[in-house]
Amino acid sequence: MAIATMGVTVLDCRSPRELAEFYAAVLDWRIEGEGEWVELIGPHGRQLAFQESPGHRPPQWPGTEMPQQFHLDLDVPREELDAAEAEVLRLGATVLEGDDDGRRDWRVYADPAGHPFCLCVH
Template sequence: MPIAELRAVALDCRDHLALAEFYAAIIGGTPVRDEEEPDWIELKGHEGTTLAFQQSPGHVPPKWPSVDGSQQLHLDLTVEDIDAAEKQILALGATLLDAGPRDRDWRVYADPAGHPFCLCVG
């Protein structure tokens, strides 16, 4: 029997609404702000674990790859056509960090706040 259930994955960032809208364009859903917690936004209406965004004015983006400023965490997102998905996320403001060999089934990007994430062929 598990001890707990995963409620959400939360990302710190300087502009939580902009980052929530970036991920909504990729995985679906709608950014929802709790009136009692103005520094917290959750992405609702998509399948899977809740993705949340916390306003953090002092946020320093992780460096990838780096032993001094590790990535801290990253998201793996499954896609059918990695080339088509790459064009779309770059247009949304993602940055390519590691394309690797073009026949590899995953690539590493940074979101607009600097968090690394991977597109993976599933």
């Protein structure tokens, strides 16, 4: 028997609303809340939340001095990977690591608050 069930995944950041807007545009999820805690509500009850942390220091990729601690893998059909990359860059992401000229099935980015995430071929 499980001790608990999985709740919401929470990302610390300086500006919860701004980061929620970035992921809402990427995932097409609904934003709820204002201020220090903002949530995204997705299909099947999925949730992603953003919590204000004024002293937040983003991780550095790659490296261990300021490790990533966690990252999100977002699935994209192979034929849409370039378009998905263009869109996340337009929304404020930055490229941390490419797909090694197509030899890997993922690309690594930082969201506007500096959290690493990957677009992965699904």
